[in-house]
Amino acid sequence: MSERILHNPQDIKRMLTRIAHEILEKVPNLEQLVLVGIKRRGEFLAHRLQDLILKFEGVKVPLEGLDITPYRDDIDRKHQEAKQEKVFTLDLNHKTVIIVDDVLYTGRTIRSAMDAIMDAGRPDAIRLAVMVDRGHRELPIRADFVGKNIPTSHKEIINLHLEEVDGEDKITII
Ligand SMILES: O=P(O)(O)OC[C@H]1O[C@H](OP(=O)(O)OP(=O)(O)O)[C@H](O)[C@@H]1O
Ligand SMILES: O=c1cc[nH]c(=O)[nH]1
Secondary structure, eight states, X not given: OOOEEEEOHXXXXXXXXXXXXXHHHHOOOGGGXXXXXXXXXXXXXXXXXXXXXXXXXXXXXOEEEEOOGGGOTTSOHHHHGGGGSOOOOSOOTTOEEEEEEEEEXXXXXXXXXXXXXXXXXXXXXXXXXXXXXXXXXXXXXXXXXXXXXXXXXXXXXXXXXXXXXXXXXXXXXX
16 A cells, blocks of 8 residues: 655644644643643654744743553553553643644544543643544544644554654655
């Protein structure tokens, strides 16, 4: 199967810039804001949003990377026991937590992330920012901030490549 490029580095930069502005519009009190990036690429995207917010507002908002593995719904109990370990060092109580991820598909990753966040505290609100929403949700989850809606078939795969991980920025479909 061949891989086709849908978006280039410039597109990705524009999407992130727009999302950063939208976040600032929706959450004007930056003391309230916490970014949680889903490892791995979501964490790098969250760092880019953090840099943009710093550039626009002069405030470095707190950020934490989250590995959702112990919270997945398709792993056995032995792995689930890892849940007992503290996953967040930041205080999430009374914050507006923005989960950041690359692709939103079934919604199961985000369900796991919300479980991890709720285990760690009681935020005032949890919001979701994704670069690509490709549809096919299996849970009642939607994104508040979306880079691009890309309608797909079940058979297709969307990949967000990032310079930090993959050497270049691009969004592809296979
Ligand atoms: O909405 P969902 O159906 O949960 O799919 C979205 C998730 O799938 C991908 O992660 P994946 O588990 O493929 O791991 P990867 O990021 O290491 O590729 C992607 O990074 C999202 O986190
Ligand atoms: O197409 C998909 C589905 C889930 N996660 C991805 O990164 N791409």
